[in-house]
Amino acid sequence: MSALTERIDAAKAEGRVALVGYLPVGYPDVPTSLAAMRVLVEAGCDIVEVGPAYSDPLLDGPVIQxxxxxxxxxxxxxxxxxxxxRTxxxxxxxxVVMAYGNLMYARGWKxxxxxxxxxxxxxxxTPDLTPDAAPEWVEAARAAxxxxxxxxxxxxxxxxxQLTCDASRGFVYATPLMGVTGERASVGDAAERVVGAAREAGAARVCIGVGVSTGVQAAEVAQYxxxxxxxxxxxxxxxxEGDLERLRAKVEELAAGVRGEA
Known part of the structure; x- marks a missing residue:
């Protein structure tokens, strides 16, 4: 068990799923981004993805770019x-961090x-790394x-x-859409299919990033x-503008969704 698995399991014990929130560091400035991450936690996120800014975020949509x-x-x-x-x-x-491989490599895996x-x-x-392409990272992460x-x-x-689920720890990140990240008008049935495929491969915990932007969509994804x-x-x-109250309201909406209150 790790801190991630324990938190996901604790949410399940409460009859809900975990809410995972992402924000990039330094947007719109460093102090505000740190305050925003505290808002994520206060308003209902169980896990926070910290995004180190990267010059070529190919897998991110225009808002995050x-x-x-x-x-x-x-x-x-x-x-x-x-x-x-730390915040x-x-x-x-x-x-957790969501970081591109070149940034990590430049600092040194260990x-x-x-x-x-x-x-x-x-x-x-690591959105742009596969387990077989980054054995040095897997080794360094296991050691730490x-x-x-x-x-x-x-x-x-x-x-x-199978390879990916075997190498993943904490949870498997499932994305049912090809292309860059971003908000979607609807979730679609591909989300449930990719979660099912990961479970068949032995993944005990699967979190899904699908462009969810409303409490209703969060409640839908929370079903599987x-x-x-x-x-x-x-x-x-x-x-x-660094609008912390607008952010808080959106987090509370999504938190209600994963709790079946949307």
């Missing part, structure tokens, strides 16, 4: 991400894992007791689904996943 650009223009540093991880842990949620652990981080989501969270999608073959991941909707709510 814009936020990353603002953060980088403001001078955000990788060390700020570890400060954010989330102190606020009472389980922190150093990144050690710094994440020292800050109170529980895991790392950091959960390795890999992604699966509808295009994932049966063999690769162990966690609902929300990013773009939270980033949009925060906005360039």
């Amino acid at each position: 814009h936020a990353a650009a603002v953060a980088l223009e403001g001078g955000v540093k990788v060390d700020d991400a570890f400060t954010a991880v 989330v842990a102190e606020a009472g949620a389980v922190p 150093r990144f894992a050690a710094d994440l652990k020292a800050a109170g981080g529980a895991g790392a989501i 007791d950091i959960d390795t969270i890999f992604l699966v999608a509808p295009s994932t073959t049966r063999e690769r689904m 996943a162990d966690g609902v991941i929300v990013g773009t909707a939270f980033v949009r709510a925060l906005g360039d």
Whole structure:
């Protein structure tokens, strides 16, 4: 058991699924981003994905790309991400990072894992890394007791689904849509299918990121996943203005959704 699995299981024991919130560090500035992450925890997120700003976030949609650009223009540093991880842990949620491989490689696999652990981080989501392509990261993460969270999608073959689920710790990140992240008008049945495929491959806990932006959508996903991941909707709510109350309202809406109160 890890901090992630314990938190997901605790939510299940309460008759709900976990709410996982994402925000980039440094948007619209570092202090406001740290305050925003505390709002995520206060308003109902069980797990918080801390996003170190990256210059070429290929898998992120326009809202998060814009936020990353603002953060980088403001001078955000990788060390700020570890400060954010510490902030989330102190606020009472389980922190993970969602980081691109080149950023981690530049710091050094072992150093990144050690710094994440020292800050109170529980895991790392690596959207552009597969287990077989990053054995050094898997080794460094295991040594530091950091959960390795890999992604699966509808295009994932049966063999690769097995490989990915076997290598994942904490939870498997399932995305039922090909392409970049972002809010969607509807969830669609691909979400449930990809969760089912991950479970068939042995994944005990599957959290799904599907562009959920409303409490109703969160309630729908909560029927078959162990966690609902929300990013773009939270980033949009925060906005360039750093509107913490608008963010709080959106988190509370999604939290009500995973609790079946939407």
